[in-house]
Amino acid sequence: MYDEEVKEKPKKIRLVSENHGVRGECSATIDYLLKDELDTMKAFTLGSCWIRVSEDGRIERCERFATLPPESEDPAIPPKWIPLTDWTKEASFLCNPVVSLPDEPKTEHGYPSIIIHGLCGYNDVPYAGEARKLQSYGFECMRSRRGRDGKFWELWYLPGVWHAENGLKAAMEKETNERNKAKAAIDFLCRHVSFGAIDLCYQKAAMVVE
Secondary structure: OOOOOOOOOOOOEEEEEEOOOOOOOOEEEEOOOOHHHHHHHHHHOOOEEEEEEEEOOOEEEHHHOOOOOOOOOOOOOOOOOOOOOOHHHHHHHHHHHOOOOOOOOOOOOEEEEEOOOOOOOOOOOHHHHHHHHHOOOOOOEEEOOOOOOOOOOOEEEEEEEHHHHHHHHHOOOOOOOOHHHHHHHHHHHHHHHOOEEEEEEOOOOOOOOE
16 A cells, blocks of 8 residues: 655755866756755855765765854853852852842943944945954954854944944044943944944843942
């Protein structure tokens, strides 16, 4: 009896090549790739893995880079990253998995930070030059793990206006109010950096040590 639940096996990968006869140029088409194999091919073109064809005719992936450890197994996660000093020995809340909330939480807005998304945006601007500018202004690049297709996303982060350097710092020197400094920083970045979007983040709450 025919079993309808039995799925048809995928076809073996087929490579079709063509010689154009112009300056030795050639083209190739790969058919019958599975979704995961397509991601692997994209990663291969970005240089993040090697590939080969297995005995059953499927794409086999060989990673070029070591896999990052899970966050839960990283030896540098809190509280281990906090230096053990006389103060931290007494601050038991640093190691307490359940933090007790105060009766009246502090919610004053202040200490703005800046996050830039999509450096260069849709403009044909050299990435390296824009990255060097942000680094000179005090920004740090925060990158995600690489996906199966070899791509990753990134954010450029300035933890606070007080962390600004060089030209960005100079643009805010005349301002004394934190909000005005943040506005001056955004105006400066809009004139000097190509990006997709900027987020200005104000602190909503913070831990208070009494």
